[in-house]
Amino acid sequence: GDSVTQMEGPVTLSEEAFLTINCTYTATGYPSLFWYVQYPGEGLQLLLKATKADDKGSNKGFEATYRKETTSFHLEKGSVQVSDSAVYFCALPSGAGSYQLTFGKGTKLSVIP
């Protein structure tokens, strides 16, 4: 079945450091791919998405490129801020006709001043 493998944290970075969170997937066909973010005490928010190969999703300085060849969708940000501290989830829709989300285990990011 479909699955998402995400680098496990926690990840601790200093403010203005470069961030990469790795995500690879196994799926039938070429599904859309999503990154969600969960801030402390809140629900999941869509961060960015890509719907086809070579698409780049971007939002709030974060970027991820849909790589069909390597089945990857790594999340990057050039300069993190303290306010980026959160848990990040890579996800893909699976289940024909339903498209429920299959999530990675999540990566907790802490950014220190």
Next chain:
Amino acid sequence: DSGVTQTPKHLITATGQRVTLRCSPRSGDLSVYWYQQSLDQGLQFLIHYYNGEERAKGNILERFSAQQFPDLHSELNLSSLELGDSALYFCASSPHPDSNQPQHFGDGTRLSIL
């Protein structure tokens, strides 16, 4: 604000009891998904309703059931509760089941079993 409303925010109850979690989807969304988030299992899909009908089941226990009402709100019923049912339960909605559309999540209901 995602537009998805979940109540209550917190529930504390005892083993063997029964609880009902409620979800109001975003205006216009016909699809409602339920997920469970726990430390050991991560985020897992439970069940999906679309326009009042069950569409898919995931890792949902037989003690759990759900329904979606004509006004499109949904309820997740958990019975014969066990300590292991303690988790954060999320509801998410989307206009239709569509692999390109993101789902919008509520803030969740935190269930604690004592």
